[in-house]
Amino acid sequence: ADMMQQEQYRPGYHYTPARAWMNDPNGMVYYRGVYHLFYQFHPHSNVWGPMHWGHATSPDMLHWTHQPVALAPDELGAIFSGSAVVDWNNTSGFGTPENPPLVAIYTYHNEADRLAGQRPPQSQALAYSTDQGASWTKYAGNPVLQAAPDQGDFRDPKVRWHEASNSWIMSLAVGDHVAFYASPDLKQWHFLSQFGKDVGAHGGVWECPDLLPIRVAETGAQKWLLLLSINPGGPNGGSATQYFIGDFDGRQFVLDPAFAHQLKQDGPQWIDWGRDNYAGVTWSDVPATDGRVLMLGWMSNWDYATKVPTSAWRSGMTLPRELQLHQHTQGYVLHSLPVRELDALKGHVSQPQAAELVLPGAALEQSETYVEFSRPDGSSKAYLEFSNAHGESYKVGLDGQTGRYFSDRRQAGRKDFAEQFASALHTAPRHAQSAVIKLRVYLDRNSAELFADEGATQMSELLFPTSPYTRVRFVVNGQAVQPAVFKVTQLNASPAA
Numbered sequence: 293a294d295m296m297q298q299e300q301y302r303p304g305y306h307y308t309p310a311r312a313w314m315n316d317p318n319g320m321v322y323y324r325g326v327y328h329l330f331y332q333f334h335p336h337s338n339v340w341g342p343m344h345w346g347h348a349t350s351p352d353m354l355h356w357t358h359q360p361v362a363l364a365p366d367e368l369g370a371i372f373s374g375s376a377v378v379d380w381n382n383t384s385g386f387g388t389p390e391n392p393p394l395v396a397i398y399t400y401h402n403e404a405d406r407l408a409g410q411r412p413p414q415s416q417a418l419a420y421s422t423d424q425g426a427s428w429t430k431y432a433g434n435p436v437l438q439a440a441p442d443q444g445d446f447r448d449p450k451v452r453w454h455e456a457s458n459s460w461i462m463s464l465a466v467g468d469h470v471a472f473y474a475s476p477d478l479k480q481w482h483f484l485s486q487f488g489k490d491v492g493a494h495g496g497v498w499e500c501p502d503l504l505p506i507r508v509a510e511t512g513a514q515k516w517l518l519l520l521s522i523n524p525g526g527p528n529g530g531s532a533t534q535y536f537i538g539d540f541d542g543r544q545f546v547l548d549p550a551f552a553h554q555l556k557q558d559g560p561q562w563i564d565w566g567r568d569n570y571a572g573v574t575w576s577d578v579p580a581t582d583g584r585v586l587m588l589g590w591m592s593n594w595d596y597a598t599k600v601p602t603s604a605w606r607s608g609m610t611l612p613r614e615l616q617l618h619q620h621t622q623g624y625v626l627h628s629l630p631v632r633e634l635d636a637l638k639g640h641v642s643q644p645q646a647a648e649l650v651l652p653g654a655a656l657e658q659s660e661t662y663v664e665f666s667r668p669d670g671s672s673k674a675y676l677e678f679s680n681a682h683g684e685s686y687k688v689g690l691d692g693q694t695g696r697y698f699s700d701r702r703q704a705g706r707k708d709f710a711e712q713f714a715s716a717l718h719t720a721p722r723h724a725q726s727a728v729i730k731l732r733v734y735l736d737r738n739s740a741e742l743f744a745d746e747g748a749t750q751m752s753e754l755l756f757p758t759s760p761y762t763r764v765r766f767v768v769n770g771q772a773v774q775p776a777v778f779k780v781t782q783l784n785a786s787p788a789a
């Protein structure tokens with residue numbers, strides 16, 4: 293029975309480890325037709341502990357195969373977050389030009405050093421694979437980059453090849469800022485510059501940076517995007533990921549003046565305003581012919597991650613998503629859209645000519661709900677409500693009075709496991725200005741992800757309904773109303789094997 297209860301919340305098209313604890317996605321790299329996902333993993337329990345890199349592979353970021361643990365702690369420390377690249381030119385010498393190596397760049401965290409306080413506890417190190425990720429060898433010259441003697445937080449290296457300067461660039465989280473380093477061969481690193489001490493959100497420690505080029509969809513102009521996770525200090529509490537738009541010349545990241553103005557006017561910008569999308573970074577080496585910026589995040593929040601009611605395993609990843617940079621009248625907005633590979637999971641479609649749809653059994657718990665409706669007037673709320681036979685319901689929509697989106701999981705299911713889980717309404721700005729509102733909501737057993745206005749506003753939330761939601765209805769001003777467009781599509785998927 294316990295087993296059944298545990299598996300009740302196992303999502304199908306979101307990655308979860310077979311068992312035990314997982315946090316950040318790591319080393320996401322695409323190589324020879326395979327998406328690799330490594331992750332912070334504690335194989336010996338369902339809470340955080342000495343970190344390993346777990347590993348999974350997929351042809352489409354949705355169907356995953358579990359792989360053996362890639363990296364385990366050693367005398368230098370536990371294996372914290374980091375990235376992986378294809379070293380196409382074999383600059384590291386770990387492979388050959390014919391067989392370019394995969395190189396992982398990760399943080400060692402040495403707990404004994406941290407407690408003793410005599411040596412900096414975090415350093416950066418390398419491991420490589422010449423068999424397409426099947427087996428990994430740690431570099432004998434580790435660590436390759438050490439912190440200053442008094443530096444505690446010094447972690448989460450994200451590395452990419454920078455063509456113009458013919459070097460590898462590393463973004464590193466250093467407490468309250470990001471430091472950039474460069475290297476010709478991944479082994480020797482020199483400091484370039486730092487960013488962020490006096491901009492953005494600083495409610496917590498900075499973690500998991502990612503600096504990457506991205507084109508403005510409307511103009512084709514190239515900008516640089518800096519993703520930056522912070523814990524705590526997120527817009528709705530706990531951990532969350534903010535972003536910055538600027539330029540990078542191979543040495544320094546400088547905020548775009550228009551974006552700097554936006555930050556002053558509107559405050560920090562977040563890739564996701566829900567509570568459950570953290571430590572996300574982008575996939576490395578996505579072919580230029582594809583051209584997409586692909587990412588996923590850890591679908592939890594440090595506020596309650598160790599307490600969520602799935603004890604066999606803990607935590608999954610968010611939906612993989614494509615990031616797009618758009619120019620709105622008020623400035624830059626980073627959009628997130630579920631990857632198009634999701635289309636292949638689509639099954640039965642219902643288009644109710646009504647205000648509500650009842651789907652018996654478990655049909656609704658893995659689904660996409662799409663609605664279009666006109667902007668509600670000043671005083672009313674317009675939202676989707678998913679509910680079950682236990683009287684639990686999850687509401688997500690727009691508040692006409694504030695003009696903000698909201699996600700309300702206060703009555704959505706189990707919440708007694710952690711006080712901070714569902715004590716408040718979560719809200720997000722609406723960036724789009726159109727009179728027609730488009731909401732896309734993905735359910736996958738223990739989560740709901742809202743993509744509003746073609747991904748301009750995004751909210752990812754964990755949910756633990758006692759039984760599956762079987763009814764979805766559209767509500768305006770307290771009344772069930774038929775929206776202009778109403779479409780519910782079942783999604784077929786099964787957990788990783």
Ligand code: FRU
Pocket residue numbers: 315316332343372373399447448499500571
């Ligand atoms: C983010 C983080 C990283 C660190 C890892 C440890 O969630 O704190 O900064 O490398 O988790 O598991």
